[in-house]
Amino acid sequence: MAEITNQHAQATIALQGAQVLSWIPNGQQPVIWLSDDATFTPGKSIRGGIPVCWPWFGAHPEREDYPAHGFVRAAEWEVIETSAPDAGQTKIVFRLLQQKEHAAFWPHSTELELQVIVGPTLDLNLITRNKGTAAITISQALHSYFAVSDISQVAIKGLEYCQFIDALDDWQRKVETAPISIDAEIDRIYQNTQPTCVLEDTGWQRRINIETTNSQSSVVWNPWIDKSARLGDMGDGGYLNMLCIETGNIADDRVSIAAGGELCLSVCYRVQKD
Numbered sequence: 601m602a603e604i605t606n607q608h609a610q611a612t613i614a615l616q617g618a619q620v621l622s623w624i625p626n627g628q629q630p631v632i633w634l635s636d637d638a639t640f641t642p643g644k645s646i647r648g649g650i651p652v653c654w655p656w657f658g659a660h661p662e663r664e665d666y667p668a669h670g671f672v673r674a675a676e677w678e679v680i681e682t683s684a685p686d687a688g689q690t691k692i693v694f695r696l697l698q699q700k701e702h703a704a705f706w707p708h709s710t711e712l713e714l715q716v717i718v719g720p721t722l723d724l725n726l727i728t729r730n731k732g733t734a735a736i737t738i739s740q741a742l743h744s745y746f747a748v749s750d751i752s753q754v755a756i757k758g759l760e761y762c763q764f765i766d767a768l769d770d771w772q773r774k775v776e777t778a779p780i781s782i783d784a785e786i787d788r789i790y791q792n793t794q795p796t797c798v799l800e801d802t803g804w805q806r807r808i809n810i811e812t813t814n815s816q817s818s819v820v821w822n823p824w825i826d827k828s829a830r831l832g833d834m835g836d837g838g839y840l841n842m843l844c845i846e847t848g849n850i851a852d853d854r855v856s857i858a859a860g861g862e863l864c865l866s867v868c869y870r871v872q873k874d
């Protein structure tokens with residue numbers, strides 16, 4: 601783990617998956633949720649934090665035997681840079697360690713880097729470099745688990761009027777009509793999203809502003825009771841204190857990167873106290 605403490609915040613990041621596990625701005629409630637029952641088993645994704653889903657989101661389009669959400673969240677990454685850009689922030693840069701077995705899933709020459717900047721905001725830049733001679737197409741997401749006071753006291757604003765794919769209703773396409781409140785299992789892939797949305801938490805009297813770059817798709821997920829039981833690592837009542845709002849390039853928004861090209865998917869989390 602990389603443990604970061606600076607004048608603004610604390611953060612913990614696992615080298616496996618370059619997975620942010622916690623970000624706590626000083627004097628505030630945690631922003632990122634980690635399951636009480638999370639397991640730290642090499643090669644197994646950790647429940648909570650910000651898993652990196654790459655180079656496919658969800659099930660692989662052709663091979664159902666390939667790991668869900670790609671292979672990098674359970675792979676080893678290395679730290680290639682640390683610095684203190686300014687104003688007491690801390691920057692740490694991870695690169696995916698190339699391993700032979702990856703070629704079976706992904707026979708392309710690519711480089712994957714995650715830049716994490718910890719400060720008054722939390723900033724992530726996921727950079728894909730296509731080192732090959734042909735274009736590649738990927739889908740991806742920063743699968744963020746947010747900590748909430750109580751799931752009945754939150755609402756998501758900024759996805760109204762967006763089309764979404766309902767993973768719980770035969771992948772049907774529907775249109776969002778209002779701010780989103782959660783009172784049951786939800787699993788939706790929003791398309792053509794705006795660069796920003798907000799998670800309002802009246803219980804903790806705060807808003808988490810989610811500002812994105814190069815992303816037109818967001819996923820909203822809460823497993824609720826039955827799915828939590830099936831997953832087995834959500835912790836007792838964990839679904840009451842977490843909500844995933846994931847920033848990505850998914851479904852219609854999957855992206856093609858030209859030979860020699862690169863793409864940077866970015867997100868910035870900014871907490872505003874009411």
Ligand code: TA6
Nearest residue numbers: 645658668669767787819821846
């Ligand atoms: O992002 C939502 C989702 O795709 C859900 O369908 C659910 O499966 C979740 O990801 C967690 O996936 P995981 O493979 O971590 O159990």
